[in-house]
Amino acid sequence: MRSTDSQARAHPLRNLTCSLGLALALGLPIQALGNAFTALDARSLSLGGSGVASTRPYNAPFFNPARLAGNPQVEGRRDELTFLRPYVGVRLIDRDGFLDALDQYQENDNSSRLDTALDELEQSLRDLDPNREDFLAVTTAGNALLDDYQNLSDKPLRLVGSGGMNVGYPSERWGFGAHQRINGAIGMEIRVSESDIAAVREVLDFIDFLVELVDADELPDDVDLPVLPDDFQSEFALQGMLVEETGLSLAAQIPGMRRTSVGVTLKQLRVETLDWRTEVDDAESDNFDREQQSLTYTDSNIDIGLTHELDEHWTAGLMVRNAIARDYLTVLGNEVRLRPVARVGLAWQNEQWTVAWDMDLNETEAVGFDPRKQFIAMGAEYRPWRWLALRGGYRHERVLEEGELSLGFGLAMRHAHFDLGVSTDGRDSMAAALQFGVRF
Incomplete structure (x- = not known):
């Protein structure tokens, strides 16, 4: 079974609101010398x-x-x-619409949706009663979260x-x-790194593989769910x-x-x-x-x-x-x-x-x-x-x-x-x- 440590599935953009607040706090009444x-x-x-x-x-x-x-x-x-x-x-x-992307990220709350889906899937595996919908809930939330990440990446917000x-x-x-x-x-x-995107996709690909096993009625009783890495490279x-x-x-x-x-x-x-x-x-x-x-x-x-x-x-x-x-x-x-x-x-x-x-x-x-x-x-x-x-x-x-x-x-x-x-x-x-x- 996967670790229950909250840091084991920490998401790289969980503190986006703090990041934006920092930028706004540093936005002193100043104008670029080279502009x-x-x-x-x-x-x-x-x-x-x-x-x-x-x-x-x-x-x-x-x-x-x-x-x-x-x-x-x-x-x-x-x-x-x-x-x-x-x-x-x-x-x-x-x-580039960073604020709209941030609003959408917060409104979608796909990070929490993914956490909830993983918790429910883990519980169903413990009860030896997994079903296809539990796995699909994880992949749906995970893919939606990937879309949110990519929508936020490399979109500068500028204060003058x-x-x-x-x-x-x-x-x-x-x-x-x-x-x-x-x-x-x-x-x-x-700046969301490609390695972080690849790490999330690797986890979701494994979930898709488990779905295929469920469809073929070949899922083993003891399954270790993958976790997202806690050393993301996004900046x-x-x-x-x-x-x-x-x-x-x-x-x-x-x-x-x-x-x-x-x-x-x-x-x-x-x-x-x-x-x-x-x-x-x-x-x-x-x-x-x-x-x-x-x-x-x-x-x-x-x-x-x-x-x-x-x-x-x-x-x-x-x-x-x-x-x-x-x-x-x-x-x-x-x-x-x-x-x-x-x-x-x-x-x-x-x-x-x-x-x-x-x-x-x-x-x-x-x-x-x-x-x-x-x-x-x-x-x-x-x-x-x-x-x-x-x-x-x-x-x-x-x-x-x-x-x-x-x-x-x-x-x-x-x-x-x-x-x-x-x-x-x-x-x-x-x-x-x-x-x-x-x-x-």
Whole structure:
């Protein structure tokens, strides 16, 4: 007879809920250093992620520092007020349906069904009264459990976030700004090994063999039921990056070129990479030692921006973020590459409308099991009254051929402002951001 020790038939994904909880707990408000040209401030998020030519000065340190100078008129006036703007945003990406697979796994509860079927089969063998249905209950539950395992395997769940504060002073000829941000991303996935799948199938194949003996009335009285191994090779993997960024932005009109402004952002970075692999049943927050699973770097970089007012309504922009290429290693030897990200933008503005279009000029890499990205973003803002802005946008990702809609609004007084934005593709990605601040 098989062992009655509960560990003898432990299942490799029994602690999936704990694994997911760990990933969510570690999902600090951070955004990946090596990811695509995206932002989580409320205004640009609701405009589809556009902003190279249309960003307002209070977000210029991120989207285009040149916009701190030479601002086109908005709401009938230029933005020439000192600003202080904190913001926070978060994005959840479940591209391959991990959360749905997890919900299905928990709802099916095939692990418990298999345990129950094995217990009932063992009892019927002890009573010397086994029947075909007892064996089929085991194989049905076991095959269903295999399907659940395979549905969960290699489906990354990714959390992205950003939080910080921008301060500065814009004007027509020159401007400056400063910011403090905590940016980063974290991804997690379950990696079910082929050897574990083979071990479960071997057990089920033996049960099928016993069914054949039952059908032929040749089943012996003393049968030792097989058990699942307790040394599964399946892994829980977590990878991410935390970046603390302090920057100073300077912008000015180019002498002799009144319609053209240039800006630079000098950044000091504290980069922390996270990389952890462990057995699924050990994937609990108590087993995660941040000091052992992380490496920290202190570094610097620079962003360069350019804007040109084509006329009183049209503005073109160019932004190169992280102009200095950097490479960072994780504690497990994986490399996170930071490469320049270039984006162009075009915007049309009058007192009531802003229409913006942005395009990435190159593909960029990401951390946390996310593929390469290259975006086209577009958005529109309508101001029926000076105190209200209604926004909408669309973002298209060219590598994976994915799209995402966004909506948002802004409420403004002369010296205060509040913005809220949300976006989703309707399936596996959703984001929300808010920003508030004062001008004086």
